[in-house]
Amino acid sequence: MIEFLRETLGPHYLVVKFVHVFAVMAWSWSTAIAYTSYLKPAYLKWRKNPDDPILEQRRDWAFEQFDRGAVVEHTAFPVLLLSGGLLFVLGNWNLDFHWLLFKLSIVVLVFFPIEVADYWLSHMGGNKYRIRTRGTPEKYQRYIQHHWKFFRITTPLITIFMPLVIFLAIVKPAFI
Numbered sequence: 001m002i003e004f005l006r007e008t009l010g011p012h013y014l015v016v017k018f019v020h021v022f023a024v025m026a027w028s029w030s031t032a033i034a035y036t037s038y039l040k041p042a043y044l045k046w047r048k049n050p051d052d053p054i055l056e057q058r059r060d061w062a063f064e065q066f067d068r069g070a071v072v073e074h075t076a077f078p079v080l081l082l083s084g085g086l087l088f089v090l091g092n093w094n095l096d097f098h099w100l101l102f103k104l105s106i107v108v109l110v111f112f113p114i115e116v117a118d119y120w121l122s123h124m125g126g127n128k129y130r131i132r133t134r135g136t137p138e139k140y141q142r143y144i145q146h147h148w149k150f151f152r153i154t155t156p157l158i159t160i161f162m163p164l165v166i167f168l169a170i171v172k173p174a175f176i
């Protein structure tokens with residue numbers, strides 16, 4: 001299987017790398033503006049005045065649109081994992097490259113669990129549109145709070161580890 005991949009895709013290493021980097025771009029930035037400029041202000045404004053129905057409606061709209069918009073990030077993530085795995089095999093990389101070991105440890109220990117929770121919150125059991133149309137109002141409020149807590153926990157982690165992973169991949173520092 002590995003030999004077959006090397007024979008067929010080996011000559012196209014740079015195309016695979018393009019796919020990897022393009023997926024990294026989509027994964028890393030596609031929700032940033034929606035979060036900082038729409039979802040977060042909508043939530044914080046509602047929290048200052050929780051009895052205002054307009055603010056509540058705006059908050060709910062922002063969360064539901066955010067769930068939809070996360071499709072770009074969540075399509076890019078498996079593509080970057082797959083293309084990263086291909087680069088690893090095709091380029092004869094191994095974990096003696098410490099930058100790569102460090103990078104993959106961050107991907108497995110930080111990003112993988114975050115993304116699993118994020119898929120669930122955005123598209124599966126935690127999808128706000130589905131809960132609004134098929135669940136109860138109490139459940140809806142609960143899941144808005146769950147999702148907000150998820151953002152509060154993951155935002156600092158992503159702010160630190162996402163640039164770090166990209167730095168490691170591009171600079172490939174020899175000192176670690």
Ligand code: HEM
Binds near residue numbers: 093165
């Ligand atoms: C959040 C996840 C990831 C991010 C942000 C990321 C980011 C990047 C970036 C920006 C590059 C380009 C480096 C350059 O052009 O010099 C790169 C290269 C690379 N990535 Fe990833 N990557 C991720 C996941 C993975 C995974 C899961 C693997 C392997 C299973 C992987 C394996 C590689 C390899 C081997 C290269 C080196 C390609 C080369 O320089 O020829 N990556 N990565």
